Amino acid sequence: MSPLDISPQRGDAGDGIGGRPPRIDGLAKIRGEAAYAMDQPVEGLAHAVLVTATIAAGWVRGIDRTAAEAAPGVLLVLTPGNTPPLHAASTWTGEAPPTSEYRPLEPEIRHVGQQIALVVAESLEQATEAATLLRVDYEAAPFLADFTVPDAGEGQDLPPLTIERGDADTALASADIRISAEYGTPREYNVPIEPHGLTARWDGDALTLWEPSQWLDGMARNYAEWFGIGFEQVRLISPYIGGGFGSKALALPHGAIAAQAARMLGRPVKLVLTRPQTFTAFGGRAATRQLLELGADADGHLLAIRHRGWQETSRNGLWVEPLNAATALMYEVPHLSSRQRVVPVNTVTPSAKRAPGENPSAFALECAMDELAYALGQDPLALRLRNEPGRDPHSGKLWSSRRMREAYAAGADSFGWARRNPTPGAMRDGPLRLGWGMAAGTYPVRRSAGEAMVRILADGGVEVASSTSDMGTGAYTILAQTAASVFGLPLARVRVTLGDSTLPRAPVSGGSQMAGLMTGAVDKAARAAREELIGLALNDPRSPLRGVANTLAVAEGRLIAPRGEAPPLPIAELLTAIGRDRVEALRDTLAENGLKPEDRYRAFTTVSTMRAPTDGEYSMHSWCAHFVELAVDEALGSVRLRRIVTAFDAGLLYNPRLAESQIKGGIVMGIGQALLEGGIVDRRHARVLNNNLADYLLPTHADIPPIEVISVGEPDPHASALGGKGVGELGIVGLAAAIANAVFHATGKRVRDLPITLADLC
Amino acid sequence: MPPTAHAAAPAAAPPAALPQGSPVPNRPITLFINGHDHVVMVEDRTTLLDALRERLHLTGTKKGCDQGQCGACTVHLDGQRVLACLTLARQAEGSAIATIEGLAGADGTLHAVQAAFLAEDAFQCGFCTPGQIMSAVACIREGHAGSEAEIREYMSGNLCRCGAYPHIVAAVQRAAAALPSEASS
Helix, strand or coil: CCHHHCCCCCCCCCCCCCCCCCCCCHHHHHCCCCCCHHHCCCCCCEEEEEEECCCCCEEEEEEECHHHHHCCCEEEEECHHHCCCEECCCCCCCCCCCCCEECCCCCEECCCCCEEEEEEECCHHHHHHHHCCCEEEEEECCCCCCCCCHHHCCCEECHHHCEEECCHHHHHHHCCEEEEEEEEECCECCCCCCCCEEEEEEECCEEEEECCCCCHHHHHHHHHHHHCCCHHHEEEECCCCCCCCCCCCCCCHHHHHHHHHHHHHCCCEEEECCCHHHHCCCCCECCEEEEEEEEECCCCCEEEEEEEEEEEEECCCCCCCCCCCCCCCCCCCCEEEEEEEEEEECCCCCCCCCCCCHHHHHHHHHHHHHHHHHHHCCCHHHHHHHCCCCECCCCCCEECCCCHHHHHHHHHHHHCHHHCCCCCCCCEECCEEEEEEEEEEEEECCECCCEEEEEEECCCCEEEECCCCCCCCCHHHHHHHHHHHHHCCCHHHEEEECCECCCCCCCCCCCCCHHHHHHHHHHHHHHHHHHHHHHHHHHCCCCCCCCCCCCCEEECCEEECCCCCCCCEEHHHHHHHHCCCEEEEEEECCHHHCCCHHHHHHHHHCCCCCECCCCCCEECEEEEEEEEEEEEECCCCEEEEEEEEEEEECECCCCHHHHHHHHHHHHHHHHHHHHCCCCCEECCCCEECCCCCCCCCCCCHHHCCCEEEEECCCCCCCCCCCCECCCCCHHHCCHHHHHHHHHHHHHCCCCCECCCCHHHHC | CCCCHHHHCCCCCCCCCCCCCCCCCCEEEEEEECCEEEEEEECCCCEHHHHHHHHCCCCCCCCCCCCCCCCCCEEEECCEEEEHHHCEHHHHCCCEEECHHHCCCCCCCCCHHHHHHHHCCCCCCCCCHHHHHHHHHHHHHCCCCCCHHHHHHHCCCCCCCCCCHHHHHHHHHHHHHHCHHHHHC
């Protein structure tokens, strides 16, 4: 298929699924009316400030609270010495806790920035001042600053990530062309512009939390277990989330201590992390290192990959960033050996940042493919096409859909890749050297059950409700579109309520699974409500349509007899006639995911029932191809992006306008990863030095070039009920490699450690 | 405090300050916000941002960093964009303060910049959006919306982690075209 055959966008389907309406939550956001968690007015609020450890390892021998407690307005000072333990909670994967107690303020210190005290006062200013008055007596102990220090060692093997396919060592030894290189990524931070925080209020044994959440039911379970109360006694409210990117899915230590303070005080407590605290109160992406050896025959057919990965974790928690996630499935490779080790150091436990696993995996693999292309004297795109696998080389299953060739074709065509002079440094614009680089990316289709309520109202409008959340993904809008499609209604007649744990259940909005599973749940509930409505119209003795028609359709808020047996009947008139004020249906998709009703709680409050992309007949993934042009000023060592074209296959796009925005957002975050972002560890103290937004550099307006995104996806009926695949994480995967490859093309310098900075290019 | 107080203090000793832990007086001030006077109790150290958010419940203005680094708290003081987290509430006394809540017309009509943000999908999570919009209104008024490159430069104080930048630039261009009189003034 030539790129000309590919329609870059689905047709405009109006307000239904596949249409491009603007965000329905947009008006509230542009007016400043959208009430995020920290915006909620709560009567009688007290303000808390967190105090954190300034040493990397050791013990808090004692904290002198005298001055702080005497400071004006101070209500409560919690330290390890005066804070009773909570119950330990089971993990987000559903495993029982190893201990019975959980201490949100521990005397043992394992990383700089660990919370050691909480000061609560009448005002934020008072709490902030009083927090400076604590005198902490530490007993310091030796520490490991990061995984590059010699004492950190090689860490522990992660056997579940071992892959031995064929005989990689022998195949490498006999390969015509071999490359071997080591790639590194630093600690990266999620940095949503909304800092983490919460307001906690107790009413007897009932706990209400206003806290930004990518997973209301999972976090509510965690709080319930910490405080030994029922799940139904916790209400978590999070109608809007100021960005999360993986970091707002779990209940965190600062949430525990704030809720505990609220209970001890008998007053609502609001705690917002300071921006520096957001670098240590929860983890970002683990620092990683990968050693990759690729072997190919003289034509460029890959024969073998040998992959060794290392990543950081903390001294007291295991986070796994699967570094072979892309390595094992991007290309046709008969021989693959992959191992991964995890190195504990004195840092906060790393966690999920956009595309955990696939992101660093693709960075190394896609740079290595570029290196192999140059070693072979081949075009990097041609090399990829030569090794395009017909089925998943890891599981052996067929792809549910893999429109990678179409993505390469569409991206290359729009970018003009054919005009590229492959010689490094050969393309110039005056004194600047131009670099054209490309790379591929992928993200798996994860699936979980969802649940939704759809309610047809007396005025013919429709309500949709679920505890899922919208952190900018477009959940409000696409779920409204789903219902609008079923009822043939304009979007303005659909109201969507999300982000409240008392609503029907939803699993984590993470792993790019929300849109697929929640459109499926809403579609199912909407169809059920529609069937019930039609049943009432056909069968209720008071229905004007009873006995008039055998079947009915619903469109534009009216019941329509297919052969014109009766004039269209507005839903409102039917409901009045039959004495109902609503028709509603609550449906879940447990059965569609192989689950039973008794799995319901576990399915929505843990990830233990999340299905792998190869669970079933097919291997299911989204795909993308990035093409990047940049300019390097060699005198300054500066890199300026000029344009980016990304073509992607994420199946059907429920709302292409919003999906394109999200893909572009992933690309922008990838630009940061490639050129700007990285935690700088002061190894003398195991501190992240750049723990603020002036020193941890995020991309700004001035860093971002024109970005074109092209959807080449087709509906994938295996991936989800309505045919979409994951979008949220896809755009970032492979982008940093495309930039690194473009930098090589511009300069001949192969930079294998991110971020690529002036120091690498001068 | 007279402006010379700091300069007059000897280098070896910090200027006289209240001892730590001393009561800090709460005093009423009047802030003129979005065309209305608001009397609010603040301490001298209360920032304009905390006065708006915590004391007046005008929460459209967001706190992203509290260090003047992200732009989420951008408001206008006498028509100039300022960071509310780096402005003391008392500094804003006597000035006309404009926040996102006052941008639309009294009848609810959206400001051209607001309408353009909606049309261009210039936000995702929406948290930085009030600051982006307030910055964009000023950017156009300052005459710095002449080209994409100029808009990028003059909007770079406002971070967006969702990466809506290309759409924000498009929105500013669209609004600037709809506001010719402001752009040329």
